[in-house]
Each structure stands twice: as structure tokens, then as C-alpha cells.
Amino acid sequence: MTPTFYEVMRQQGITRRSFLKFCSLTAASLGLGAGGATKIAHALETKPRVPVVWLHGLECTCCTESFIRSAHPLASDLVLSMLSLDYDDTIMAAAGHQAEAALEDTITRYKGKYILAVEGNPPLGDDGVFCIPGGRPFVDKLRRVAKDAAAVVAWGSCASWGCVQAARPNPTKATPIHQVIDNPVVKVPGCPPIAEVMTGVVTYIVTFGRLPELDRQGRPKMFYSQRIHDKCYRRPHFDAGQFVEAWDDRGAREGYCLYKMGCKGPTTYNACSTVRWNEGVSFPIGSGHGCIGCSEDGFWDKGSFYDRLTNIKEFGIEANADRVGATVAIVAGAAVAAHAAVTAIKRARSAKSNEKVEK
Amino acid sequence: MATEMTGREPVYVWEAPVRLWHWVMALAMVVLAVTGYFIASPLPSTPGEASDNYLLGYIRFAHFAAAYVFTIFLLVRIYWVFAGNKFAREIFAVPRSMLKPSWWGGLIDQGLYYAFLKKEARSYQGHNPLAQAAMFFMYLLGSLFMIVTGFALYGEGTGMGSWQYKLFSSWVIPLFGQSQDVHTWHHLGMWYLILFTIIHVYIVVREDISSRETVISTMVNGWRVPKP
Structure with missing residues (x-):
């Protein structure tokens, strides 16, 4: 029987008091209202621990760095215990074939039940040679693990939008994950995202067994609805x-x-x-x-x-809206002046010729 | 949909609501362009406590208020397309007019006239086809673009529950990619309307001097009067 989150935490030496503090803090940051903390505590006490598989594609590990610095000590312990038990190729103890075996084990044993968290994105250029974990292009691994995932979370701007490796001209064709897999994706953008936001999203999913409410671009509304x-x-x-x-x-x-x-x-x-x-x-x-x-x-x-005022690349030159607009206005002004001048000359000439005719 | 002048009789072209709309629109555009420019590139800082000052707040308020006036008057003007006379329809009916060869003939004719390749242009009671095209593609589409992008940006401030957000921001921002891009295009839209205004004012003054009918006074009293 898989232990519950609470059991895992107690094994890690976390007191019940700090467990409840974590529940209240997370409930508040999720905007869940008065009953939220109890719900979270109940879910973490009774539900079996949801395995999390954390994949790393083309990235800088800043999301992981942020995550393990989650403010509440418990939060990081919570998720770290989850991760060390499952798969995270950056911070897990196992390495090489042992690590890959752990991944296989998790995705077969918990088929359809595990959460896939993706840090970084797959580069699709040149058959994916720019990111080869475990001897295969990252995109293959991503697709295989995503197939049976209960939920997919895109950590950071890399997985969500593409970030720096996808910046123009994007030589490796780095591609955000929602474009290569079919699962609904919770985007948690940021470079890196805030640690409390990351743990908040994971806690929401394990507590309620569903994805948080997302905006049209796939971001959880509770953290990304305001500027x-x-x-x-x-x-x-x-x-x-x-x-x-x-x-x-x-x-x-x-x-x-x-x-x-x-x-x-x-x-x-x-x-x-x-x-x-x-x-x-x-x-x-x-x-x-x-x-x-x-x-x-x-x-x-x-x-x-x-x-x-940001640069506009659509015009093929480095210019902002004001420079483009002012140039157009000046050209138009000059054209108007020239047109007016020609009109005046034409009128003067025709007036003269009319006078001659009249004479 | 362009009616040529037939006799030497004055024609009642612009009804009162159209005239009122025109001048309110013109004023709103001036306010919007000036305040909009200062929102993007604010004035030098005001001294003193933040609580004693509200300069950018007032500028933004003027921008939003003028934007509502601009939008509401355009909606009323669209109502007048159905309620008003045939001239009230002209600039909105451009896509339909474009199906007629005679409209294109008039457009080319007017173009040749402005390129000094023809001495006289045909006289029209309302707008000539070239003017209609400018009104439709520059003024009308430009204004609608500014209203849609403007409300999308406004909806960001009013928040996700607001009708502005639901009606505009929710789809406009993903369409452009992100909020920053909407800002940039809204800013370019201002220059597009400024370009329209430069051309519009020039042509109106020019035609008022050189054509055979009144132009500027028509937008004041409504009558297109052949000059003696």
C-alpha cells in the first residue's frame, strides 16, 4: 500500500503542527477560503501519495533551484520526499540505468495515476539531437511518459512558452511542451516560477484530484489572473x-x-x-x-x-511604435505639403491661361 | 453607393446626428491621441508625496472616458446607418459598393485627379469612392481596431470577472501573443489614425478651396451647396 503524504511527512520528521501550518498557508495562497486548509489536510492524510515524475529537457534547472527553496520548509520536504521516491533526473539519488529503471517502474506501476512535471522543452530541430537524455531524443521520452500521465504540469517559461532557447532565431527549434503532447497542460510560467506557486499547484492537484481553473492560455487563475x-x-x-x-x-x-x-x-x-x-x-x-x-x-x-515601447520585428528593422509612427506621419506630412504645392502651382497656371482666354 | 451631383441645387447630405458624431469623434480622437501618448511616454515626474498627486491617474481617466465616448458615439452612428438617410450608409457600405464596377471607375477617376493626371474630378453629393475607401479602411477599421485592442487593455485593469475582460481581453491578448504586443499594436493604431487625420484634413481643406461645392461647411450645417 502506498503511504499517504502525511505518513511520508511524519517519516521525514515533520511535526503535525508544521504540517497544518503548511495546509493553511497553501489554502490561503490558493484562495480557497476558510474550509480550504482542512480539506487539504484531510486529502494529504487520507489519499495515497501521488507519484510525481519530473522530466528535464532543454533547461537551466532554475525551476528546480526555485522549487527546492520553497519558503515553507515543509513544502520543499513534502515534494522532495515525493520526488526522491520517484523520478527526477537532476536531484534523485539514482543514476544511469538505475534511474531509468525507476522511471519505467513508476510509469508502469502507476499507469494513469502519476503527475508529470516537465522542466524545459524538447528541441525538435535535427531530429532532436540537441537534447539526448538516456540516449534518446527528449521529445520521445516526453511523449512516452505523457501518454499515461494523470496530469501534466509545465514548469517555467521553457516548458510553457519556449523561453530563451526558443528566442529568435531558435536554432534548435525548441518547442513548448503543449505543442508536442496531447494532454491538457497546466502552465506555470516564470523564469523561474515562484516556489510557493509551484508547490501550490501540485498541492491543489493532489488535494482535489483535478487541475486548477485555468485561463485561456492554460495558466492557473489563482496565481496568474492579475498583473x-x-x-x-x-x-x-x-x-x-x-x-x-x-x-x-x-x-x-x-x-x-x-x-x-x-x-x-x-x-x-x-x-x-x-x-x-x-x-x-x-x-x-x-x-x-x-x-x-x-x-x-x-x-x-x-x-x-x-x-x-518594445521593438517591432515585423517591419524588418529595429524600431518601436513611436519611431515607425512618427516616420509615417512625417512622410505623410511632406507628401501633403508637396501635393498642396503642386495644386497651388497648377491653379495659378490655369488661372493665368483662363485670363488669357478671356482677353 | 456614390451619388454624383446632378443639378445646381443644394443637397441636404449630413443629418444632425452625423454632424454631431463627426465633431464629438474628432474631439475624442484628439484627447485619446494626446493622453494615449502620455500614457506610453509619461511626463516628467511630479514632486511631493504620491498621495498628493494623481497626474497619470487623471490622464488615464481622460483616456478611458474619451474612449467610452468614442465607442458609444460609434455605436450610435452605426444605429444611424439604418435610421438615417442614404449618405449615412456610404462609408459603412464600402464592401458592398466594391462589387460594382462603376464604384471602381469612380475610385480610379478620383485617383487620377489627385495624381494631377485629370483636370476635373466627378462631383459627388456625399463621399466620392476614394473618400469612401479611406473612411472605411482607415477611419472605420482603424477605429474598430483601437476599440477592440483598447478595451482588451482596459479589461486587464478591471480584472478577469469584468465584462471588458470577458468580451475583449480574454481573446485579444492570446491572439496577439501577450499584453505587451497588444500595447505595441494599439500604439501603432494611434499613428494609423493620425495618418488618416493628416490626409483627411488636407483633402477637406483642398476640396473646400478647389471643388465646385462646399465641403467644410457641409459638416457644420449639413448642406452640400454648389458654389456660384
């Missing part, structure tokens, strides 16, 4: 029209809005401004740097991190 800008503590400065104009100016010292420094907070859906990072210590804007929009699709291809 950084909507809950930013510097928002009053934005509304007041108070901006940092240079990195070392008075505004920067006073903590003014970073909009003019290219902050992507107004266009980025994530929970950084509420959940924050590293046990709620800070987040980029809190440290005086604008948001770079790392959880948004194609954020590497939108030009500088320090410009609000």
Missing part, C-alpha cells in the same frame, strides 16, 4: 506620475515607479508582487529593478528589458 502592476506596492507612484528617470536619481532613491525604466509589470501576469520571493523577502521591483516580464510568452524577443 504585477495591479498589486505593485509602487503603483501609487505610477498613478501620481512619479517615475524613476535614471538609475541613480532621486526618484530611484525614493522608490518611485519604474515604468519609464522599462518595467514590464503592467503587461506581466504573475504573483510576484503579492507572494514575492525567498520567503517573501522581496521581488525585482522591491529591489529597485523593473520587472522583465519573464512569465510572459516570448519575453526575450520584445527588445530591451529597459524600454516600455
